[in-house]
Amino acid sequence: MTDKERSRQELVDFLRTIQRPDYSHAVIDEESGLVESGLIDSLALLQIVTYLEQAYGVDFSERGIDPEDLRSVNSILDLIAREAAS
Amino acid sequence: MNLTALSTAYRSVSQFHENDRLIAWLSGQPWVIWLTPERRKSVLFYGAIIAGTVGVFSRKAKWRDYRALTPWLEHGLAFLILLGVLFALYRATVRFKQWPAAVRRRPQICFHLIFWLLLALLWFFAASEGFFIGVLSVILLSFPYLLWRAGYMLLSGQRGKAQNSRFRDHLFYIWPIWDGTNTPPGKGYDYLSRTMAQTPDSYARTVLGGLKLLLLVALWKIVLELIAALIYGDPKSPFSALFHGYTFGLPRVKQILGRQMAIPLLQIWLSLYLELIWETLSLAAKGHVWVGVIRLFGFNIFRNTYKPLLAQTVVEFWNRYYYYFKELMMECFFLPTYARYFRDLPVLRVVAAIFAAAFVGNMYYHLLQHKEQLVVGDWNGLWSLLGARSIYCALLTAGIAISMLRQQRQRSRPPAAHDGPARQLCILRRIAFVWTFFAVINFWNVIAPVSIAERAQLFFSLFGL
Numbered sequence: 001m002t003d004k005e006r007s008r009q010e011l012v013d014f015l016r017t018i019q020r021p022d023y024s025h026a027v028i029d030e031e032s033g034l035v036e037s038g039l040i041d042s043l044a045l046l047q048i049v050t051y052l053e054q055a056y057g058v059d060f061s062e063r064g065i066d067p068e069d070l071r072s073v074n075s076i077l078d079l080i081a082r083e084a085a086s
Numbered sequence: 087m088n089l090t091a092l093s094t095a096y097r098s099v100s101q102f103h104e105n106d107r108l109i110a111w112l113s114g115q116p117w118v119i120w121l122t123p124e125r126r127k128s129v130l131f132y133g134a135i136i137a138g139t140v141g142v143f144s145r146k147a148k149w150r151d152y153r154a155l156t157p158w159l160e161h162g163l164a165f166l167i168l169l170g171v172l173f174a175l176y177r178a179t180v181r182f183k184q185w186p187a188a189v190r191r192r193p194q195i196c197f198h199l200i201f202w203l204l205l206a207l208l209w210f211f212a213a214s215e216g217f218f219i220g221v222l223s224v225i226l227l228s229f230p231y232l233l234w235r236a237g238y239m240l241l242s243g244q245r246g247k248a249q250n251s252r253f254r255d256h257l258f259y260i261w262p263i264w265d266g267t268n269t270p271p272g273k274g275y276d277y278l279s280r281t282m283a284q285t286p287d288s289y290a291r292t293v294l295g296g297l298k299l300l301l302l303v304a305l306w307k308i309v310l311e312l313i314a315a316l317i318y319g320d321p322k323s324p325f326s327a328l329f330h331g332y333t334f335g336l337p338r339v340k341q342i343l344g345r346q347m348a349i350p351l352l353q354i355w356l357s358l359y360l361e362l363i364w365e366t367l368s369l370a371a372k373g374h375v376w377v378g379v380i381r382l383f384g385f386n387i388f389r390n391t392y393k394p395l396l397a398q399t400v401v402e403f404w405n406r407y408y409y410y411f412k413e414l415m416m417e418c419f420f421l422p423t424y425a426r427y428f429r430d431l432p433v434l435r436v437v438a439a440i441f442a443a444a445f446v447g448n449m450y451y452h453l454l455q456h457k458e459q460l461v462v463g464d465w466n467g468l469w470s471l472l473g474a475r476s477i478y479c480a481l482l483t484a485g486i487a488i489s490m491l492r493q494q495r496q497r498s499r500p501p502a503a504h505d506g507p508a509r510q511l512c513i514l515r516r517i518a519f520v521w522t523f524f525a526v527i528n529f530w531n532v533i534a535p536v537s538i539a540e541r542a543q544l545f546f547s548l549f550g551l
Binding site: 041043046047049050053060061062063064065066067068 | 191241244245247276277280401416417421422424425426429432436490493494
């Protein structure tokens with residue numbers, strides 16, 4: 001399993017813990033918006049920020065929080081990859 | 087015709103913007119094919135220049151009360167300087183990485199500081215009437231409109247998304263006078279780029295979505311006029327003749343605050359709820375115009391107001407009531423505070439971010455909204471306009487904080503097991519609470535010529551105190 005696949009699996013597992021209780025889909029679409037698809041509410045974005053800070057050491061105090069970076073599973077994975085490369 | 091058929095017919099009419107046959111027909115129209123994203127941007131760019139020019143010159147009359155801004159040359163020079171300022175900001179945005187770390191970390195604060203320094207300069211030279219003081223006045227009166235819009239451009243630079251953008255990609259959302267508030271509908275470059283329709287099919291869908299909103303505007307305006315005639319007895323409403331002068335004669339909250347009549351408590355409460363409905367519909371009608379027009383240009387952006395009266399929590403209402411204002415507060419105040427402060431104290435971290443957005447940001451935004459008083463340094467006038475609002479913002483902050491923390495705690499719990507009427511009743515109770523909360527705090531938001539002490543006395547009398 002590559003680093004990216006591991007990150008993806010861990011992220012999906014984490015999103016399952018914060019998803020809306022009434023979200024009924026079994027599979028998370030990695031391209032579609034997390035809030036727009038109904039998986040999470042906008043408040044849960046804050047928990048994603050905390051998750052990224054703790055799990056990947058992302059320092060948002062320097063770069064600021066861009067809601068676009070947290071829009072979908074793929075955009076969060078891109079952020080993690082950018083952070084690892086920097 | 088049974089209920090299901092009726093419901094299907096209603097849905098096909100109300101959701102006409104999702105009708106595949108209509109979309110296919112529209113996407114085949116020559117003008118839809120001709121209006122490629124690049125051509126639409128060109129129309130917007132030149133439209134922005136014209137609208138901005140007209141905007142700067144046509145506002146002269148409104149400002150004349152405050153300063154003798156009669157020579158047209160002042161406006162001409164101010165227009166060119168403002169355009170130059172925006173171009174300089176654009177250059178700063180595309181070369182964002184070259185700026186010192188302190189500016190890169192807080193570009194918005196630096197930008198606002200420039201505004202305040204220029205304002206201080208104007209106050210300092212307030213006594214001397216002259217050509218350049220006049221030009222500076224026009225620039226500073228225009229600045230609050232541009233501050234938030236140009237702020238979104240700087241945010242794009244900070245996020246590294248604007249390096250390859252052109253000046254014309256930014257100008258159309260910053261410069262034009264599309265609407266009267268300082269809140270940018272459609273936010274800025276990042277969001278507009280992401281939502282721009284790229285194919286004739288997606289453009290046709292977006293245009294139909296825009297048309298639907300413009301039709302909704304007409305509907306809400308009719309409803310508002312009906313309320314004005316039937317509930318408030320407004321003789322100016324075109325429907326007042328329809329009811330032959332019959333009206334419930336309920337007062338507006340502004341009249342209650344002005345104590346223009348003695349009113350029973352029940353009627354006051356009714357007025358509070360109706361004011362909330364009235365303001366929601368008014369805002370929805372205005373917002374649908376902005377968003378509808380923006381969608382006609384192919385930007386598939388969110389509505390400004392989306393069914394807030396069905397919100398079940400305070401946070402949800404705030405999110406749905408005035409989406410682009412909330413987004414502005416989130417991006418300029420909430421998220422920066424959340425990213426920087428109290429990282430090891432989760433509850434305080436959330437509360438501080440909410441305070442930054444719902445109180446500090448909200449008050450600061452409205453301070454800039456009263457630009458005429460600001461430019462002449464009329465502090466008493468500003469306090470009379472904003473004093474009561476500070477209590478509104480404090481109550482809003484408390485409501486959002488409690489609602490948000492409560493929701494965070496509940497998120498991990500499974501949904502309630504009960505269904506059917508019990509669940510419906512529970513939902514209704516939540517909606518009623520949200521209505522009551524916003525109707526009550528709105529009491530502090532209505533501008534009226536009463537002191538805070540008088541308003542407080544009236545406020546407590548709502549609860550029999």
